[in-house]
Amino acid sequence: MVVLTVSVSNSGEAQDKAPEANYDEAKVPKYVLPELLKTNDGKAVTSAADWTKVRRAEVLQLVQDNIFGTLPPNDIKLRTKVRSDVKDAINGLAHRRELTVYFTDDDKGPQMDLLVYTPVSAKGKVPAFLGYNFNGNHAVEKDPRLHITESWVRNDKEHGIDKNLATEASRGSESSRWAVEKIVSAGYGLITIYYGDVDPDFDDGFKNGIHAIFEKPGQPRASNAGGSISAWAWGLSRALDVLESDAEIDAKKVAVFGHSRLGKTSLWAGATDERFAMVISNNSGCGGAALSKREFGERVGRINRSFPHWFCLNHRKYNENEQALPVDHHMLIALAAPRPVYVASAVEDQWADPKGEYLGLYHAGPVFELFGKKPLPTDVMPDLNQPVMTDVAYHIRSGKHDVTDYDWEQYIKFANSHLR
Numbered sequence: 001m002v003v004l005t006v007s008v009s010n011s012g013e014a015q016d017k018a019p020e021a022n023y024d025e026a027k028v029p030k031y032v033l034p035e036l037l038k039t040n041d042g043k044a045v046t047s048a049a050d051w052t053k054v055r056r057a058e059v060l061q062l063v064q065d066n067i068f069g070t071l072p073p074n075d076i077k078l079r080t081k082v083r084s085d086v087k088d089a090i091n092g093l094a095h096r097r098e099l100t101v102y103f104t105d106d107d108k109g110p111q112m113d114l115l116v117y118t119p120v121s122a123k124g125k126v127p128a129f130l131g132y133n134f135n136g137n138h139a140v141e142k143d144p145r146l147h148i149t150e151s152w153v154r155n156d157k158e159h160g161i162d163k164n165l166a167t168e169a170s171r172g173s174e175s176s177r178w179a180v181e182k183i184v185s186a187g188y189g190l191i192t193i194y195y196g197d198v199d200p201d202f203d204d205g206f207k208n209g210i211h212a213i214f215e216k217p218g219q220p221r222a223s224n225a226g227g228s229i230s231a232w233a234w235g236l237s238r239a240l241d242v243l244e245s246d247a248e249i250d251a252k253k254v255a256v257f258g259h260s261r262l263g264k265t266s267l268w269a270g271a272t273d274e275r276f277a278m279v280i281s282n283n284s285g286c287g288g289a290a291l292s293k294r295e296f297g298e299r300v301g302r303i304n305r306s307f308p309h310w311f312c313l314n315h316r317k318y319n320e321n322e323q324a325l326p327v328d329h330h331m332l333i334a335l336a337a338p339r340p341v342y343v344a345s346a347v348e349d350q351w352a353d354p355k356g357e358y359l360g361l362y363h364a365g366p367v368f369e370l371f372g373k374k375p376l377p378t379d380v381m382p383d384l385n386q387p388v389m390t391d392v393a394y395h396i397r398s399g400k401h402d403v404t405d406y407d408w409e410q411y412i413k414f415a416n417s418h419l420r
């Protein structure tokens with residue numbers, strides 16, 4: 001019997017001591033991945049039409065019911081207000097807007113701020129990257145004109161975040177992760193949102209963020225009711241709703257991007273909303289691109305105990321029991337097909353299982369092939385800093401769990417061949 005000890009750290013995230021994460025490839029169990037190209041009643045899926053008409057919906061349902069849970073309803077009326085609009089951002093290269101999107105008629109109710117950059121030199125609508133940030137829009141750039149988020153933020157002494165409120169000290173604290181200058185100089189727009197606007201990232205029993213609109217207090221939770229990742233994915237789709245009537249962004253060419261927990265989110269958003277033209281997962285790891293059945297690095301039980309609010313309750317059935325999962329993350333990635341998908345790893349990020357991330361993308365390949373798209377050519381990972389780009393793409397870069405300029409350079413290159 002495995003005895004689990006769970007304690008809660010200062011950050012509010014549970015840290016359990018056992019079972020230890022496995023970092024030894026020789027200890028990866030023999031596993032069998034659920035079949036992508038066989039319907040639930042055992043029929044072979046042999047064409048793009050079979051996938052689109054029958055199998056895709058089955059796979060989507062399996063991923064929903066066993067991993068992330070349902071998304072909130074999407075039939076709500078959105079209102080938008082311009083908070084700021086400047087033409088001289090990023091050394092004069094970017095037109096920058098802050099747009100507040102209200103989810104109800106109440107100006108004090110749940111809302112999110114879109115931080116939108118477009119190249120000043122653009123002639124007409126531009127393709128764009130859309131993704132959440134971790135610390136607030138004001139953390140993307142050290143410009144005192146940016147509104148400091150009023151949403152709940154994780155305490156962070158280094159950046160003066162105390163009592164879960166952001167302060168001046170956190171301006172620009174996440175700028176190294178957002179290569180805005182490179183993005184706009186390459187002719188792309190960038191839209192980023194503080195993820196805590198949509199759902200603050202702590203386990204509050206689904207009362208705050210957009211849950212306040214959709215959940216009734218005291219109501220029992222369905223075993224497949226969505227957790228925070230579903231809420232965040234929903235928020236990205238609402239951002240896309242707004243962008244559909246934007247004069248500067250080409251909403252048909254929006255790549256959904258995310259790092260880490262937000263990379264799990266971008267994959268799920270790309271799966272649930274086929275309007276996203278491209279999907280990018282940066283170091284998304286367990287619950288993202290990595291295969292759970294490899295039981296390498298972070299595992300299902302550990303993530304469910306550390307972050308009880310991210311997934312649906314059904315996902316807990318697979319704690320220390322990954323081989324019983326009727327799905328795995330190659331199926332999540334396959335839901336993006338035939339749209340281009342980029343999965344990226346970092347070599348020092350073994351917690352996220354780079355090999356499992358690579359294999360997640362590799363094993364999604366047969367669905368891309370049904371559409372005449374070129375998947376990853378081999379199950380052998382490329383060398384460090386040697387991206388492979390076909391109709392899907394992968395790289396493992398040197399360094400740690402992070403988003404770097406190197407990552408953005410590759411995403412821009414991949415977008416140049418698929419979003420232009």
Ligand code: GCU
Nearest residue numbers: 260261262284285286298303
């Ligand atoms: C933790 C968590 C990961 C997650 C990461 C992040 O490390 O265990 O699953 O991806 O946080 O979001 O930064």
